[in-house]
Amino acid sequence: MKQNKFKRNVSDALNNPKLKVAIRRTTDRADAKRATAVKNFPGFDRTREQGQKIKDHVIEYLDYYLAEFERNAIANGSIVHWAKNAEHASQIVVDICHEQGAKKITRSKSMLGEEIGLPAALDREDFERVETDLAEHIIQLAGDPPSHIVWPALHLTREDVVDLFRENHQNPIESTQVVDLVSSARRELRHHFLSADVGITGANFLVADTGQVCTVTNEGNAELTTTPPKVHIVTAGIEKLVPSIAHAMPLLRLLVRSATGADITQYTTFHNGPKRGTDLDGPEHCHIVLVDNGRTNMLKDDMKEMLRCIRCGACMNHCVVYKHIGGHAYGSVYPGPMGAVITPNIDGLNNAFEPVSACTLNGKCQEVCPVNIPLPTLIRAWRKKAWEKKVDTIRNRFLVACFSQLAQRPRLFQFTTNMAILMMKPFSRRGWIRWMPFAGSWTTNRDLLAPQGQSFIQQYQKNRERHEA
Amino acid sequence: MKHKSDELSRSDQHRKDIFADIKKGKPASNEAIKPEQIEREAQALLDNYVQDRPFALSNEPADELVRRITSGVVIGTTIERLDCTSLLPKAVEIFLDKHDLPNSILLQPSAPLTRLSWGDMGLLANLDQENSVSVCMADLGIAETGSVIIHSSETMPVLMNFLSTYQIITVRKSTVLRHLEDYSEIALRLFGPNKSPRNTTLITGASGTTDIEGELVQGAHGPRHVHIICLDDQ
Numbered sequence: 001m002k003q004n005k006f007k008r009n010v011s012d013a014l015n016n017p018k019l020k021v022a023i024r025r026t027t028d029r030a031d032a033k034r035a036t037a038v039k040n041f042p043g044f045d046r047t048r049e050q051g052q053k054i055k056d057h058v059i060e061y062l063d064y065y066l067a068e069f070e071r072n073a074i075a076n077g078s079i080v081h082w083a084k085n086a087e088h089a090s091q092i093v094v095d096i097c098h099e100q101g102a103k104k105i106t107r108s109k110s111m112l113g114e115e116i117g118l119p120a121a122l123d124r125e126d127f128e129r130v131e132t133d134l135a136e137h138i139i140q141l142a143g144d145p146p147s148h149i150v151w152p153a154l155h156l157t158r159e160d161v162v163d164l165f166r167e168n169h170q171n172p173i174e175s176t177q178v179v180d181l182v183s184s185a186r187r188e189l190r191h192h193f194l195s196a197d198v199g200i201t202g203a204n205f206l207v208a209d210t211g212q213v214c215t216v217t218n219e220g221n222a223e224l225t226t227t228p229p230k231v232h233i234v235t236a237g238i239e240k241l242v243p244s245i246a247h248a249m250p251l252l253r254l255l256v257r258s259a260t261g262a263d264i265t266q267y268t269t270f271h272n273g274p275k276r277g278t279d280l281d282g283p284e285h286c287h288i289v290l291v292d293n294g295r296t297n298m299l300k301d302d303m304k305e306m307l308r309c310i311r312c313g314a315c316m317n318h319c320v321v322y323k324h325i326g327g328h329a330y331g332s333v334y335p336g337p338m339g340a341v342i343t344p345n346i347d348g349l350n351n352a353f354e355p356v357s358a359c360t361l362n363g364k365c366q367e368v369c370p371v372n373i374p375l376p377t378l379i380r381a382w383r384k385k386a387w388e389k390k391v392d393t394i395r396n397r398f399l400v401a402c403f404s405q406l407a408q409r410p411r412l413f414q415f416t417t418n419m420a421i422l423m424m425k426p427f428s429r430r431g432w433i434r435w436m437p438f439a440g441s442w443t444t445n446r447d448l449l450a451p452q453g454q455s456f457i458q459q460y461q462k463n464r465e466r467h468e469a
Numbered sequence: 470m471k472h473k474s475d476e477l478s479r480s481d482q483h484r485k486d487i488f489a490d491i492k493k494g495k496p497a498s499n500e501a502i503k504p505e506q507i508e509r510e511a512q513a514l515l516d517n518y519v520q521d522r523p524f525a526l527s528n529e530p531a532d533e534l535v536r537r538i539t540s541g542v543v544i545g546t547t548i549e550r551l552d553c554t555s556l557l558p559k560a561v562e563i564f565l566d567k568h569d570l571p572n573s574i575l576l577q578p579s580a581p582l583t584r585l586s587w588g589d590m591g592l593l594a595n596l597d598q599e600n601s602v603s604v605c606m607a608d609l610g611i612a613e614t615g616s617v618i619i620h621s622s623e624t625m626p627v628l629m630n631f632l633s634t635y636q637i638i639t640v641r642k643s644t645v646l647r648h649l650e651d652y653s654e655i656a657l658r659l660f661g662p663n664k665s666p667r668n669t670t671l672i673t674g675a676s677g678t679t680d681i682e683g684e685l686v687q688g689a690h691g692p693r694h695v696h697i698i699c700l701d702d703q
Contacts, residue, residue, distance in 0.1 A: 022682075029683040043521035050518045057514060061507050063491045072663050082484035092480065134689055135680035151680060158682050182678060182686040189690060190597070210665045220631045220676040220691035227627045227668075238487065243511040246653035250518060253649075260679065263523070264614040264649075266544060267691075268671040275667060278623035280578075282667050292487045299494030 006354035009329035014445045019155055023326050026154045027317045033261025034314060034368070041257065051254045051371045055308035058241050059299070065208040065241040066290070072211030076273035078286040083116075086346075089291045090121035093200065093233055096287050097127055100231050102197035108215065108222040109133035110202025111149050111311060112237050114333045115346065116291060118200070130192040132221040134185055141168045147327030149334065150259050150313035155326050189221075199225035199283070201271075203236035204310070205251065209244045212270040213288065216255065220267050232271065232283040238290050239307040245270065251310060254370035258312040294345040306341050306378060308371040315365035315375060321358050330355050337365035337375045344382055353391050356382045414457050421451045515650070522648050523613055530645040531699055533612035538697060543615040545675030545687040548697040554639075558587045560698055561604060561637060568635065568694075570600055575633065577605035579624035582639075596632035603633035603692075607672075609655060610645035610699075614673050617697065618652065620659075621668035630672065636692035638672070641702045 013019055038044045058065055070080045083089035097105060105127050107113065119140075122129045131140040135153035139146060141164045146152030153161075158178055165184050166172045173184045201222050205214040213234050215222040226232045242248045256262050275282030298307055316322040316336025327335035332343040332352060340359060343352040356379055365375040386392045387400075406413045427436040428450035435443050442448050453459070527533040538548040551560055565572060573591030576582055582604065583592075594601050605625065607617035617640050621627045630636065646652060656665060676691030687693045 026679075026683040029679075041523055043523065046518070046521035050514065050521070054514055057510060061502075063488055064504065064507055066488075066491075075663065076665075076667075081480045082487055083480070084483040084486050088479070088483060132690070133680070134678045138680070151683070153680055161681055178681045178684045179686050181681060182689055186688065186690055193690070194597075210663055212665055212669070218677045218679070219689035221689070223627060223668075223670065224631050224690055227631070243508075244653060245656065246515050246650045247511065249649035249653075250522075253523070262544075263542070264616065264671070264673050266672065266674045266677055268616075268673070270665060270669040272665050272667050272669075276621075279621055279667055280623065280626035281628050282621060290487075292483075292490070296487060296490035296494065299491060 006329065006331060006358075009331060010325050010358070011444075013325040013329045018157065019326050020324065022155050022157045023323055025157070026148075026151050027323055030150075030259075030261065030313075030317045034258055034317070035261075037257040037261040037263070041253070041263075044254075044257070047250050047253055048370055048372055050250045051310075052308060054242065054247050054251060055310075055371055058243065059239065059304055059307050062238065062241070062299070065243065066238060068208040069206050069211060069241055070290075072209065073213075073273065073288055074211070076211045078211065078273045078288050081287060081289045083289055083291045083293070086116040086291075086293050089116040089235060089289055089293065090118050092287075092289050093118060093235065094121055094125055096231065096233055097122070097198050098125070100198060100285070102127060102231070104128045104130065104192065104196045105198045105200060106130045106132050106192060106196040106225045106229065107136075107200040108202070108217065108225040109136050109152065110200070110235060111146075111333060112202050112291060113200065113235050114146060116235065116293060118235065130189070130196065132189055132193065132219075132225050133217070134182065134219060134221075137185055137189065138164060141165075145328065146333070147335065148313060148316060149311050149338075155328060193221075193224040194228050196225075196229045198231040198233060199227075199229040200233045200235065201225055203234055203240050204255070205242050205248045206236055206240045207245050207248060207270065208241050210270075210272065212245065212272045214248060214268065214270050216252070216265045216268050218260070218262075218266045223267060223269055226271055226283065227281055230284045232274075232286045234271070234286070234288045236288065236290060237295060238292055239295055239309075251371075255310050255312050258314040258368065258370040294342075298345050301345070302381070303341065303345060303378060305373050306338075306345075308373050309338055309342070310371060311338075312370055314368040314370065318364045318368045320360060320362060320364070325358075337379070338373075341373075341375060341378045341382065349382065349386060349389065349391050353382070353386050356386065357392065357396070414455065417455045418458070421455060424451055522650070525612055525647060527612075530612040530647045531610070531642040533647070534610050534615055534640075534645050534697075535699060537612065537615035543674045543695075544677050544685070545693060546615070546695040546697060548699060550699045550701065552701050554581065554700050554702070555585060557582075557639060557698065557700070558585055558590065561602075562588075562590065564635075564637060564696055565602065570602055570635065574602045574604050574637075575629055577603075577625060577629065579606055582606055594633075596629060599634060601633045602635040602637065603629050604637045605629065605639070607638050607640040608644065609652065610640040610697075611647075611649060611652065611671065612645055613648045614671070616671045616673040619670050619672060620666040622666060627668045627670070630670065631676070631691040633692055634688065635694050635696070636675075637696045637698065639698045639700055641700050643702050645699075 081092045138153040147155040203213045204216045274286045322336040340355040359379045361376045427433045433448040525533045573594040575594045576592040609618040675687045676689045678689040
């Protein structure tokens with residue numbers, strides 16, 4: 001059922017010309033900025049190796065570092081909670097909010113929060129949930145899920161935001177300039193920051209030897225979320241650890257250059273527990289919820305490399321599939337190449353195979369990955385698993401079986417390809433095929449390149465004869 | 470209270486399950502590895518990387534900080550140098566005049582700042598107003614990124630750095646570090662092993678966002694403009 005849904009999502013996305021404009025406005029800008037940032041940092045490749053080694057080291061000794069982080073976080077006054085799955089993680093947060101008698105809750109963007117379904121869990125309990133990241137604020141007003149892990153509102157154009165703010169902001173503005181829209185959100189959100197009872201953040205890094213929780217933002221909304229309320233709750237995946245603050249630094253260099261093309265974000269903050277005796281501000285309580293939700297399976301299932309992911313979004317900005325269909329079509333919190341690999345770990349392969357099968361394996365994602373995750377290899381591993389577990393469609397299995405029969409019989413294979421070339425000829429116009437029987441799923445949204453003369457084998461043999469002659 | 474203890478024991482069970490699942494994924498030989506070896510491996514990762522960090526054009530970290538900010542790569546930020554801390558109130562006054570701002574700031578309640586003579590300037594401005602100005606002293610600077618570092622303390626409220634429209638931050642020349650990693654040595658010296666302030670923020674420019682069509686706008690939630698004053702304290 002979910003498989004049909006993906007197909008429908010893709011076709012809806014491809015038939016929405018506005019969506020493509022919206023996607024390209026942000027991703028093309030991000031690609032260019034990343035390329036410049038990498039060019040301006042000669043040590044990028046070596047830093048990439050370094051980042052990979054640091055993450056691999058942590059994954060190798062994950063239990064050691066988790067225990068160390070827990071010890072130091074507790075020593076600094078935090079309460080550490082553990083959650084094996086999404087439901088339990090959300091429940092812990094909801095329980096804390098109830099215990100504190102919370103009414104208003106501010107939240108700064110956290111993909112893990114989305115992964116565990118926290119926004120919905122808070123809404124079910126009738127808390128007033130205020131998303132404070134500008135993009136999250138926009139999609140909260142639109143009632144949309146995020147469509148990108150760095151720019152969650154990337155699917156919306158400025159015109160959409162104008163309408164949303166006019167409808168929802170207390171003092172709506174006339175202007176359609178981006179700068180004025182940002183000011184309107186600033187006014188709208190300021191009083192929420194100062195009157196919230198609980199502030200919830202994610203974590204970009206958890207520093208094992210101090211118990212610090214690192215957040216990275218350009219807006220400063222994380223600090224405004226964690227400082228005024230009396231409770232700070234952190235929700236974080238167990239793979240977010242680094243041994244020390246010094247180990248976080250090369251990863252920060254990689255993360256920010258790969259995500260936005262800057263050298264560092266405007267605010268890189270290390271939070272550590274509740275307010276100390278003499279501090280002038282800060283929360284009275286701090287809770288840290290450490291979430292597994294499929295991550296330990298990735299250790300076992302040889303998906304280890306995926307745990308390196310630092311959530312920069314470069315793989316989706318550079319993905320030909322993502323650029324056409326956008327984030328929502330994937331039907332999960334994590335879209336693009338990294339999403340195709342992670343989601344089956346969380347939702348099960350049965351429910352998340354179609355995005356895996358949509359990949360073109362062009363390898364661009366691994367090329368730009370700041371921690372060198374072999375995304376195409378991991379995607380192929382899921383395809384292999386899907387074949388073994390018979391998860392893919394019957395049509396697909398039938399076609400692969402046909403191909404395997406052909407591929408084992410060279411003469412039959414050549415005969416079939418030659419026939420196909422002949423059959424395709426009548427449909428070609430100036431090198432392209434606009435329509436052809438049985439090729440509808442290709443030609444509905446784009447033309448098919450017509451065969452350029454003979455098959456590879458025919459050309460190869462002809463060339464060899466010429467060389468030998 | 471009963472509810473609370475139930476939750477904690479449930480969390481305990483989840484903790485056990487997570488650690489058990491991590492163990493399952495590991496070769497048995499890993500059990501014998503001692504913490505000292507893990508720490509050695511972690512340290513080696515840092516030692517092998519030193520020469521690949523972004524390099525500086527200037528040997529003097531404070532010069533590099535000034536050069537970076539002047540070159541415009543740090544969003545919404547300007548910088549000036551002052552020879553002497555006592556000149557700070559005058560420099561702030563000039564800044565306020567230049568930007569056509571009221572003669573009122575929120576001054577960080579820290580002795581090196583409060584003991585200066587501020588004349589008739591208001592020092593307890595309400596930051597929740599448009600065009601408000603805050604003035605504070607950073608604990609450290611970082612040349613590599615053009616950042617300043619601020620630690621929460623009994624004289625440093627965190628919130629004051631996120632509410633004003635204009636943010637003036639002073640940083641002593643002698644406290645500017647070369648690279649991001651250099652901070653970890655200083656932090657160890659300042660706070661001791663396994664310790665840190667409740668809040669450590671690296672500020673690198675004005676609050677900004679690219680969330681609408683990727684277009685950069687300054688002053689998303691916090692300051693629209695940051696002015697760094699580098700004090701020559703040597």
